[in-house]
Amino acid sequence: MRISDRQLRPIADRVAQSSTKLVDDSLVIEILAAVADRSGRSAARALTDLQKPGITRTEQLASAKAGLSAGEKKDVEAILDQSGFGFSKGAKNFLEALVGRAQLEVGGGGGPLPPPPSGVTADAQGIRGTLEAGMVIEAINLSSAPDQRLHLTDTKEIGRADARGQFTLDKNSVTGTDAMQRLTAGDVIRLRGRRADGTTTDWIELKVGGRDLTNAQFNPARLTLTDDGVGRVGLTHNTGRPLTEPGAKLRFINLRTGDQLDATATKDGSIPANLRLPGKAGDQIGVAVSDGTNNSDLKTLTTTLTVLGNSGAVDPADDPLPHKDELKADGTPMYPLRRYTGPLFVNGPQSSDVRQGAIGNCYFPAAVAAVAHQLPRVIEDAITETRNPQTGEREFQVRFYSPSGRMELVTVDADLYTRSWGGPYYGTTPNATDTDKMELWYPVLEKAYAKWKGSYDKIGNGGSPASVLTALTGKSTRYFDTGSDSADAIFRAVKDAGVAKLPMTAGTHDDKKLYTNTGVYGDHAYSVLGAEESGGKKFILLRNPWGESEAGNDGKNDGYFKLEVATFMKLYSDVSISR
Amino acid sequence: MALPPEPLDSVLVDAKVVVFGEVVGVTATGPELPRREGKKGEKDLQNKAPWQTVTLRVDRVLRGDVVKGATLQVLKPEGAYEVAVGTHGPFLLGTADDSGVAPLLGRYGPDTWRSEVVEGAFQAR
Numbered sequence: 001m002r003i004s005d006r007q008l009r010p011i012a013d014r015v016a017q018s019s020t021k022l023v024d025d026s027l028v029i030e031i032l033a034a035v036a037d038r039s040g041r042s043a044a045r046a047l048t049d050l051q052k053p054g055i056t057r058t059e060q061l062a063s064a065k066a067g068l069s070a071g072e073k074k075d076v077e078a079i080l081d082q083s084g085f086g087f088s089k090g091a092k093n094f095l096e097a098l099v100g101r102a103q104l105e106v107g108g109g110g111g112p113l114p115p116p117p118s119g120v121t122a123d124a125q126g127i128r129g130t131l132e133a134g135m136v137i138e139a140i141n142l143s144s145a146p147d148q149r150l151h152l153t154d155t156k157e158i159g160r161a162d163a164r165g166q167f168t169l170d171k172n173s174v175t176g177t178d179a180m181q182r183l184t185a186g187d188v189i190r191l192r193g194r195r196a197d198g199t200t201t202d203w204i205e206l207k208v209g210g211r212d213l214t215n216a217q218f219n220p221a222r223l224t225l226t227d228d229g230v231g232r233v234g235l236t237h238n239t240g241r242p243l244t245e246p247g248a249k250l251r252f253i254n255l256r257t258g259d260q261l262d263a264t265a266t267k268d269g270s271i272p273a274n275l276r277l278p279g280k281a282g283d284q285i286g287v288a289v290s291d292g293t294n295n296s297d298l299k300t301l302t303t304t305l306t307v308l309g310n311s312g313a314v315d316p317a318d319d320p321l322p323h324k325d326e327l328k329a330d331g332t333p334m335y336p337l338r339r340y341t342g343p344l345f346v347n348g349p350q351s352s353d354v355r356q357g358a359i360g361n362c363y364f365p366a367a368v369a370a371v372a373h374q375l376p377r378v379i380e381d382a383i384t385e386t387r388n389p390q391t392g393e394r395e396f397q398v399r400f401y402s403p404s405g406r407m408e409l410v411t412v413d414a415d416l417y418t419r420s421w422g423g424p425y426y427g428t429t430p431n432a433t434d435t436d437k438m439e440l441w442y443p444v445l446e447k448a449y450a451k452w453k454g455s456y457d458k459i460g461n462g463g464s465p466a467s468v469l470t471a472l473t474g475k476s477t478r479y480f481d482t483g484s485d486s487a488d489a490i491f492r493a494v495k496d497a498g499v500a501k502l503p504m505t506a507g508t509h510d511d512k513k514l515y516t517n518t519g520v521y522g523d524h525a526y527s528v529l530g531a532e533e534s535g536g537k538k539f540i541l542l543r544n545p546w547g548e549s550e551a552g553n554d555g556k557n558d559g560y561f562k563l564e565v566a567t568f569m570k571l572y573s574d575v576s577i578s579r
Numbered sequence: 580m581a582l583p584p585e586p587l588d589s590v591l592v593d594a595k596v597v598v599f600g601e602v603v604g605v606t607a608t609g610p611e612l613p614r615r616e617g618k619k620g621e622k623d624l625q626n627k628a629p630w631q632t633v634t635l636r637v638d639r640v641l642r643g644d645v646v647k648g649a650t651l652q653v654l655k656p657e658g659a660y661e662v663a664v665g666t667h668g669p670f671l672l673g674t675a676d677d678s679g680v681a682p683l684l685g686r687y688g689p690d691t692w693r694s695e696v697v698e699g700a701f702q703a704r
Contacts, residue, residue: 358582360581360623363622363623366622461623464621464622465620479620507620508622510626512660512661513628513661515660516660516661516663516688516690517690521581521690522581523626523659524623525623546584549690553693557693574620
């Protein structure tokens with residue numbers, strides 16, 4: 001059998017290579033589209049026209065006949081008479097009506113022809129199929145996309161169709177990038193062909209064949225749960241990147257109340273709009289996901305998320321605005337406020353309580369931890385727990401000293417900007433994800449400092465640890481420069497101050513080259529905890545305000561370390577000691 | 580800048596390759612960036628070091644289609660750290676661009692997380 005039409009030939013080849021060699025109704029519409037093309041209407045456009053909503057079988061035939069050339073008629077006759085293919089009853093009647101051999105049968109419920117299969121298949125060995133000759137094939141794995149930093153249009157070019165429109169791409173050539181990270185049985189692949197003029201086919205979605213043992217992914221960082229203030233929890237997909245794979249089944253369970261909500265992921269890997277289930281701020285919501293095969297009973301939870309307070313509750317008189325990096329385009333906070341109800345102090349203020357948040361204010365926690373280490377009573381006296389006289393709600397009055405020594409009081413509550421996944425965004429203490437347990441003194445102190453200075457942005461772009469030592473103690477500071485003061489003088493000053501319980505900080509140079517692989521970080525402030533001599537060597541004792549990442553390797557990764565004085569003098573630029 | 584490291588899990592999702600390795604060459608460096616000068620004692624000024632393209636030798640593979648002993652061309656983006664020949668540790672690499680150069684991930688590159696923390700993340704998986 002010889003087929004001359006370049007659109008019909010790959011269709012016939014595909015049937016000839018299939019195991020069934022059957023032409024059914026869904027394949028007939030591809031044949032009709034191939035012959036319906038004409039000057040001014042491509043086969044792809046014809047296919048779209050043939051699938052218009054409401055089109056009848058008679059109209060489909062008429063559309064195909066309008067574009068049928070003499071050569072194409074001969075090719076369809078060859079398919080009917082010489083191919084040896086099997087035909088479904090409907091398909092045979094349609095093709096015979098097309099070439100004028102029979103009347104189209106429209107009775108007995110014969111509706112329009114169904115859309116064709118894509119002609120593209122995938123399994124663990126690769127992706128193969130037929131599109132148009134020379135087309136570039138681009139694809140994205142929608143099942144592995146939720147774990148990647150991708151939008152659904154971030155496709156990867158995986159190959160090219162040959163002169164007959166056919167392509168066979170093995171797994172190794174199509175995988176290995178974020179868009180096509182893998183080709184695993186059950187994965188949903190979204191694929192299309194691109195012509196030289198830049199136009200594309202419609203998206204084709206297909207599942208990778210084989211035994212599906214890999215469940216759908218779910219990215220918890222892309223879902224925000226918020227108390228709407230009227231007894232329900234709103235679910236918001238907070239980014240344009242996919243939350244899960246299209247069609248995934250989702251179950252959200254309020255672990256406190258037992259209420260549950262089922263949903264099906266949209267074709268874009270999102271959730272339907274306006275999803276709500278009963279609950280309130282602080283509730284834990286379990287999330288189960290299934291691709292329809294794995295975890296199909298939705299009994300196994302993938303993750304648990306925390307319901308946040310209503311983000312509309314920022315009180316400009318009470319809550320300092322976030323850093324500009326955490327403001328949305330409309331000026332509202334990216335992260336809602338959440339009320340923390342833990343104890344103000346647990347075992348008193350300690351340096352180990354202090355954890356710098358995702359804000360450029362290392363000078364503040366470094367100084368605060370230094371004061372907590374040497375003079376914890378100063379911090380205990382600086383923060384007083386009270387009740388709001390109007391609302392009765394819990395508040396904290398915090399004392400700072402201005403540079404001139406004047407005492408100033410700032411009142412804040414313990415509502416902190418919080419992520420659904422990970423706790424407060426700014427400074428924390430241990431147990432940060434537990435609103436009832438997290439010790440409050442450090443984040444409350446930081447919030448009060450931000451309010452005193454104007455906002456988190458005002459305190460989040462660098463500063464002087466010495467100014468914070470003064471703000472907390474009311475005392476001025478002495479400054480030592482490692483470039484001009486001797487190692488002996490600095491060691492003696494630090495040692496004496498340690499004995500006298502005077503808070504100290506040290507800063508590093510703003511020289512990135514100097515710090516690679518040292519365990520010390522440039523342009524950074526540290527708490528100085530004292531000095532010691534052992535084994536004939538002199539050491540400065542330090543703490544990183546991150547609460548982790550230190551020089552040396554004592555196995556603890558808790559931010560505490562010591563440096564020999566010579567190394568300290570090289571890596572650190574200055575020391576500030578409270579008077 | 581002295582922001583804390585990102586949580587390792589939040590960066591691992593973007594990491595195509597995770598290796599222990601060493602920088603064996605710095606092939607290009609971008610222009611110096613404008614600097615903010617602070618007052619005496621001020622820290623966290625958040626000045627950035629320029630980008631660098633470097634050659635990285637792979638000593639051990641935790642994730643990715645690379646082999647021990649291979650050398651990779653990677654991009655150290657503008658940011659809070661610089662690398663030099665001899666810089667070593669755990670390297671997380673993102674998606675390579677059209678020329679096959681992958682960016683280093685993590686605010687401080689190989690100093691973002693301690694080696695045992697990165698190892699521990701893979702043992703836990």
